[in-house]
Amino acid sequence: MFVSVNGARLYFDVEGAGLVPDGPAMRERPTLLLLHGGPGADHSIHKPVFSALTDVAQVVYLDHRGNGRSEGDDPADWTLAQWGDDVRAFCEALGIERPVVCGTSFGGFVAQAYATRHPDHPGALILASTAAHFDFEETFAAFERLGGPEVRAAAEGYWRTPSSESRARYREICVPYYWASADSPPDWLGRAKMRDDVAIHFNGPANEQGRMDFRNDLARITCPVLVLSGTLDPITPPVFSDVIAEHLTNAPITFQRFVGAGHGIMGDETEAGLAAIRSFIRDLDG
Numbered sequence: 001m002f003v004s005v006n007g008a009r010l011y012f013d014v015e016g017a018g019l020v021p022d023g024p025a026m027r028e029r030p031t032l033l034l035l036h037g038g039p040g041a042d043h044s045i046h047k048p049v050f051s052a053l054t055d056v057a058q059v060v061y062l063d064h065r066g067n068g069r070s071e072g073d074d075p076a077d078w079t080l081a082q083w084g085d086d087v088r089a090f091c092e093a094l095g096i097e098r099p100v101v102c103g104t105s106f107g108g109f110v111a112q113a114y115a116t117r118h119p120d121h122p123g124a125l126i127l128a129s130t131a132a133h134f135d136f137e138e139t140f141a142a143f144e145r146l147g148g149p150e151v152r153a154a155a156e157g158y159w160r161t162p163s164s165e166s167r168a169r170y171r172e173i174c175v176p177y178y179w180a181s182a183d184s185p186p187d188w189l190g191r192a193k194m195r196d197d198v199a200i201h202f203n204g205p206a207n208e209q210g211r212m213d214f215r216n217d218l219a220r221i222t223c224p225v226l227v228l229s230g231t232l233d234p235i236t237p238p239v240f241s242d243v244i245a246e247h248l249t250n251a252p253i254t255f256q257r258f259v260g261a262g263h264g265i266m267g268d269e270t271e272a273g274l275a276a277i278r279s280f281i282r283d284l285d286g
Helices: 049-055 080-094 106-117 136-147 149-160 164-173 196-202 238-247 270-285
Strands: 002-005 008-015 019-022 025-028 031-035 058-062 100-104 124-128 225-230 253-258
Touching: 002 080, 008 049, 008 080, 031 049, 031 080, 031 106, 049 058, 049 270, 058 080, 080 106, 100 106, 100 270, 106 124, 124 270, 136 149, 149 164, 164 196, 225 238, 225 270, 238 253, 253 270
Parallel strands: 031 058, 031 100, 100 124, 124 225, 225 253
Antiparallel strands: 002 008, 008 058, 019 025
């Protein structure tokens, strides 16, 4: 399905009912809005795992502007400010109030842009495997700890000089280290609609990823926040989540670290990850 948001048609999908029978009345479930990683991926990376959460929420999947099936091909609009503003406008277009916005990886950057620019809008946030500020040296060191000098070199090659060639090498050598327990790449890597041009435009110290810094602005957030991190995450090492929690000075925080999980928490610790999110949503709903 498509909806026009801030001059672009954005693709979204929905699973689960927003209203459910509860005796003689209809009860409204929270809306869980999923913001996918990347940039340059799509919402399918959340399927089918997040479908299990339809027992506690209506689950809404969104492809960011310029990503996946969404339109918006002007690189001038591929910014965290625009993507964050799109989240609020998307909710307003669909009549979603007080959403529980879950951002994973790059989606967590967008979630922070949205929440710091519109702090009165979210009902709650879930920030998984993400960062408020990107310390590339920490990332390179984490890759080296997991895979040695060759893996570090491939990571540095892409992040320092993003290009089609360096990204292809990164995908081959580094991406397998996103999951601590996977014997083979997850199915979504084959089915996701990838946009390398968006990633190359955004990634790296010289691009917006290197300039982003939400640390001071996180104090504007007052809604409940669930922070999730994996101890073996090479892209956003655990210290990145520590920094987020440290700067959420005015928000009720639930922090869960998954020992032995990588960047893909929901792949390495599917049931535990779902349980953490389900418990967080139930507490909100209660």
